[in-house]
Each structure stands twice: as C-alpha cells, then as structure tokens.
Amino acid sequence: MKTVRTRFAPSPTGFLHVGGIRTALFAWLLARQSSGQFVLRFEDTDKKREVAGARDHLIASLRTLGLEYDEGPDIGGPFAPYTQSERLEHYQAWAQKLIAEGRAYADPYSADEVQAFRDQARASKQPFLYRNHRPESPPEWDGTAPLRFKSDPKDYAWHDAVMGDLSTGPEVIDDFILIKSDGYPTYNFAHIIDDLEMEITHVMRGQEFLASQPNYLNLYEALEIEPPVLVTMPHILAENGNKKLSKRDGAKDVLDYIRDGYLPETLVNFIASLGWNDGTEQELFTTTELIEKFSLEHVQRSGARFDEKRLDWMNGAKIRELPLPELFERSTSFWSEAGLASDTDYRQKVLGLVQERLKFFAEIPELTEFFFKDLPVDDVLITGNKQLKRYSSAELKNWLTVSRDRLSLSDFTTEDITTILNELLSVTGQKPGVLFSLIRIATTQSPASPSLAETMALLGKDRCMNRIDQQLSALNT
RNA sequence: GGCCUCAUCGUCUAACGGUUAGGACGCCAGGUUCUCAUCCUGGCAAUUGGAGUUCGAUUCUCCAUGAGGUCACCA
Numbered sequence: 001m002k003t004v005r006t007r008f009a010p011s012p013t014g015f016l017h018v019g020g021i022r023t024a025l026f027a028w029l030l031a032r033q034s035s036g037q038f039v040l041r042f043e044d045t046d047k048k049r050e051v052a053g054a055r056d057h058l059i060a061s062l063r064t065l066g067l068e069y070d071e072g073p074d075i076g077g078p079f080a081p082y083t084q085s086e087r088l089e090h091y092q093a094w095a096q097k098l099i100a101e102g103r104a105y106a107d108p109y110s111a112d113e114v115q116a117f118r119d120q121a122r123a124s125k126q127p128f129l130y131r132n133h134r135p136e137s138p139p140e141w142d143g144t145a146p147l148r149f150k151s152d153p154k155d156y157a158w159h160d161a162v163m164g165d166l167s168t169g170p171e172v173i174d175d176f177i178l179i180k181s182d183g184y185p186t187y188n189f190a191h192i193i194d195d196l197e198m199e200i201t202h203v204m205r206g207q208e209f210l211a212s213q214p215n216y217l218n219l220y221e222a223l224e225i226e227p228p229v230l231v232t233m234p235h236i237l238a239e240n241g242n243k244k245l246s247k248r249d250g251a252k253d254v255l256d257y258i259r260d261g262y263l264p265e266t267l268v269n270f271i272a273s274l275g276w277n278d279g280t281e282q283e284l285f286t287t288t289e290l291i292e293k294f295s296l297e298h299v300q301r302s303g304a305r306f307d308e309k310r311l312d313w314m315n316g317a318k319i320r321e322l323p324l325p326e327l328f329e330r331s332t333s334f335w336s337e338a339g340l341a342s343d344t345d346y347r348q349k350v351l352g353l354v355q356e357r358l359k360f361f362a363e364i365p366e367l368t369e370f371f372f373k374d375l376p377v378d379d380v381l382i383t384g385n386k387q388l389k390r391y392s393s394a395e396l397k398n399w400l401t402v403s404r405d406r407l408s409l410s411d412f413t414t415e416d417i418t419t420i421l422n423e424l425l426s427v428t429g430q431k432p433g434v435l436f437s438l439i440r441i442a443t444t445q446s447p448a449s450p451s452l453a454e455t456m457a458l459l460g461k462d463r464c465m466n467r468i469d470q471q472l473s474a475l476n477t
Numbered sequence: 478g479g480c481c482u483c484a485u486c487g488u489c490u491a492a493c494g495g496u497u498a499g500g501a502c503g504c505c506a507g508g509u510u511c512u513c514a515u516c517c518u519g520g521c522a523a524u525u526g527g528a529g530u531u532c533g534a535u536u537c538u539c540c541a542u543g544a545g546g547u548c549a550c551c552a
Contacts, residue, residue, distance in 0.1 A: 124478085207481095
C-alpha cells in the first residue's frame with residue numbers, strides 16, 4: 001500500500017476558524033496514525049482576496065495546535081514549491097497537454113456576455129451551464145482569455161470515505177475554467193495537478209466541494225490519472241442558526257481561544273469530537289489517543305454545532321488533569337500584574353487552590369485577585385449576602401471580634417485554622433453558612449473563594465488579621 | 478428553480494433489524510458539617526411525518542417535510 005499523504009491547502013485569505021482547523025486536524029490525524037506525511041500547501045491563486053499576514057497566521061495556528069506538517073511552503077520538501085503562485089509552469093504544462101488533446105479551449109466571450117448567459121438561465125429558473133454556449137470554433141488560446149475544460153458530460157457513481165456511495169447525472173458536468181485570464185489557474189484545476197504531483201493519497205475537504213466533485217472526476221479522466229481517496233467532511237454549524245460556520249457569522253479565530261487560555265489539546269479534542277467519535281462512551285481523549293483511534297468510518301455525515309459550554313467543560317476537565325507544575329508553567333502569561341509581582345512559589349500555590357474551578361486561563365486574574373492585593377471593604381458583600389443581611393452590624397462585629405481574638409493565637413496552618421473555625425462555630429453558636437461567610441468576606445472581600453481554611457493559611461496570618469481589622473472598623477458605622 | 482447531501486434529547490453523540498433508545502454537555506434537585514467550584518446521587522429531555530418490507534424497525538425502501546451545499550475568471 002502507498003504511504004498515506006494528506007494535505008491541508010488553505011488560501012491565505014484570513015485566519016483559521018474551527019471549521020478550517022477540523023479539516024486540517026482530520027487530515028493530520030490520518031497521516032499520523034499511518035506514519036504518513038501531512039503537507040501544507042498555500043492556494044494563493046486569487047491575488048485579490050489575499051490578506052497580508054495570513055500565511056504566517058495560518059502557520060502559527062497549525063503549530064500552536066501541534067498539527068506539525070512534514071512538507072510546506074516555509075520548510076520545503078521533495079515536491080517544492082508548496083505555494084501555487086510559484087507553480088504556474090506546472091499548470092501551464094498540463095494545460096498544454098489538454099489543449100493538444102482537444103480537451104481545453106479558449107473562452108471567446110467577454111465577462112459580460114457570460115454573465116448575460118447566466119442571468120438568462122437564472123431568469124428561466126434553470127441551472128447555468130456554460131457548455132450550452134460552447135463555441136464551435138474557439139480561437140487559439142494565447143493566454144489572455146480564460147482557458148476552459150472541454151467536459152464530457154456523463155453519469156458518475158463514486159465512493160467517498162465519509163459520505164459513502166454518491167452518484168450524479170451528466171447535467172452537473174460543465175466546462176469550467178482551468179486558467180483565468182490573469183494567468184493563474186483556478187482552484188478546480190490547480191488542486192488536482194498539485195495533489196497528483198505531490199502524491200497526495202487522501203483529499204479531505206468541506207462539503208461545499210461535493211457539488212463540483214463530478215467535474216473533478218471528469219477532469220481526472222481527461223488527464224488519465226487515478227483519483228485519490230475522496231473524503232468529504234460535513235460543515236460545522238454556527239452556534240445559533242443552521243448556517244455553516246463562517247467568519248462573517250462571528251466564527252472565532254482558533255488563536256483567539258488560545259489567547260483566552262484554552263489548552264491546545266482541548267481544542268484538538270473538542271474539534272475532533274465534532275463529527276467524530278470512537279464508537280464508545282469516551283469523551284476525553286489525549287492527542288495520542290486520537291491518533292490511535294481516529295477512523296474515517298466513524299466520521300458523521302451530518303453537520304455539527306459548535307457549543308462553547310461544552311468546550312468550557314472540556315477545558316476545565318483537562319486543566320484539572322494537569323499536574324500543578326505543568327499547569328503553572330503553561331499559565332504564566334495569564335496572571336495579573338499583582339500576581340506576577342508576587343513570589344513564584346506563592347503564586348503556584350494560589351493556582352493550586354483555583355485549579356479545580358478554572359475553565360480557561362483568562363479567568364485567573366479575577367479568581368485570584370484577593371490573594372495578591374488588599375481589596376477595599378465592600379459593604380454590599382454583607383448587605384447582599386442572603387445569610388448575613390438579616391444580622392445587625394453589632395452582631396456581626398461581635399462574632400468577628402471573637403473570631404479575630406481566637407485566630408490571633410493560631411499558627412495559621414490549614415489544620416489549625418480548621419480546628420479553630422470549628423471551635424468558633426460552637427463559641428458563637430452560628431452555622432457555618434453564617435460565620436464562615438463573614439470571615440470569608442472579611443479576609444477576601446470576595447463573594448467566593450477556595451475553601452476558607454486553605455485560603456486563609458495561604459494568605460498568611462498578617463494579611464488575614466489586617467483584613468479582619470479593616471472589616472471591623474468598617475462595621476463600626 | 479435544477480442537482481447533490483443530511484435528519485436520534487436544547488447541544489455533541491451511541492445503538493451496524495430485537496435495548497425500559499445508552500452516554501456526555503447544559504439545566505433542575507439533593508449530598509460532600511461554609512461560598513464558588515470539584516466530586517457523588519437522582520431528575521427532566523429525542524428517533525421529523527406518512528406509507529411499505531419484516532414476526533419485529535432509530536436502523537432497509539419509497540414519498541413528503543425540514544435543513545445545508547452548489548449552479549464564480551472564490552476557494
């Protein structure tokens with residue numbers, strides 16, 4: 001069997017969203033699981049649509065997610081160059097072959113004339129077929145007019161690794177453009193030549209190409225080449241509505257998720273699970289497991305919707321699985337200024353306390369603020385607390401004073417604080433919901449925190465006592 | 478409009494003719510002597526509709542409906 005060679009072939013027209021990444025991911029998984037090669041190729045034949053910086057951005061996106069390619073525009077390879085605009089002579093050569101065989105001809109019409117044909121078809125509610133207007137004796141092609149494929153309309157029945165057995169009639173076959181009047185090939189032509197020359201074995205792409213597949217089959221025949229394995233992926237749908245996920249509808253750049261502190265392995269797992277499963281009830285996969293278990297047979301034929309809630313859950317689950325030192329290492333760029341100014345060891349301990357409540361790293365500053373700076377006393381925390389609001393300031397002050405006195409004798413280990421807090425419950429005769437809430441608010445000025453004893457132990461005695469004093473004076477008024 | 482594809486809880490999905498239609502996310506309720514979270518337990522919730530084939534259809538066939546794609550000198 002031939003070595004599996006897959007490719008990801010984006011056009012440098014913008015960032016990569018989850019839909020694009022999934023095509024890349026599945027191609028990458030297929031190559032990796034069979035020790036094949038994964039190729040990156042830039043399809044830059046439409047210079048009008050090209051966006052500056054898009055190439056670097058695309059490369060950064062793949063690298064960040066760990067989708068390393070074996071051959072590509074920036075690293076070369078045996079079939080270089082991997083950028084279509086640098087391969088024009090290849091398309092020219094194959095075009096000449098088609099012309100010589102009478103399978104390609106110059107388009108004699110102006111753009112306006114073709115548009116008129118199109119409008120006419122549309123007006124009579126017919127699909128537009130250029131070949132209905134195929135010129136009888138087209139002029140010789142001099143490169144200034146578009147070069148069209150002279151198709152051979154017929155039935156097709158073929159197999160798609162995901163979509164199964166497909167078939168169409170001759171009415172979908174048309175004389176599409178091979179080379180535009182600007183000298184660049186169209187995608188329809190260029191990708192076939194490149195996939196052939198680069199020895200690509202599996203062509204994976206989105207469902208939007210399904211309708212043109214019969215035309216590609218017709219061209220393969222004219223070129224007398226064996227088509228690769230065809231793999232058509234369903235679309236990923238936007239969160240609301242049924243439209244395919246697109247940049248216009250607010251699809252996010254995958255790097256935005258990284259910037260928000262989602263782990264690359266979460267994105268990989270999540271995107272893989274959109275339209276693929278291994279047939280078991282497993283939900284969380286390491287990337288290694290994905291490579292091992294991925295199979296085209298288990299790819300869905302229907303579109304899947306992107307659900308950020310599920311993404312949050314998955315990322316939280318993966319964050320919890322990470323050993324603390326690694327988690328710390330990977331979250332370094334997400335701390336607040338005050339956090340970064342603090343002692344490394346202390347910061348890591350703080351992270352340990354919030355690890356289980358973190359969904360993505362961008363939440364770190366908000367969740368950890370009170371560990372690094374003294375927040376001003378906020379009366380609303382008490383007046384708005386359903387446990388505390390019914391008590392008078394005097395009562396609260398009394399309990400807090402008792403607590404302060406007792407805590408001042410503590411060595412402030414977690415164990416000792418726990419013991420003392422429990423003692424204080426009986427001393428004050430209060431439920432934990434009341435007393436602990438009071439002490440939590442006094443020591444953190446936050447509505448929520450990790451467990452009280454651990455939080456206080458980490459904050460340290462001086463800080464806690466000072467903060468309790470501050471709260472006490474605020475309760476005076 | 479022609480052609481193509483798709484169709485299970487709100488969402489991601491399992492069940493390759495026989496299950497009380499399973500799991501996960503989310504949501505709700507309870508538990509873990511405190512909040513938030515974690516963890517645990519329980520609950521709500523689906524086979525688009527109609528014919529057919531079959532002893533038996535989520536599963537096979539046909540029709541309808543709905544959704545998506547495509548009909549570019551864009552990919």
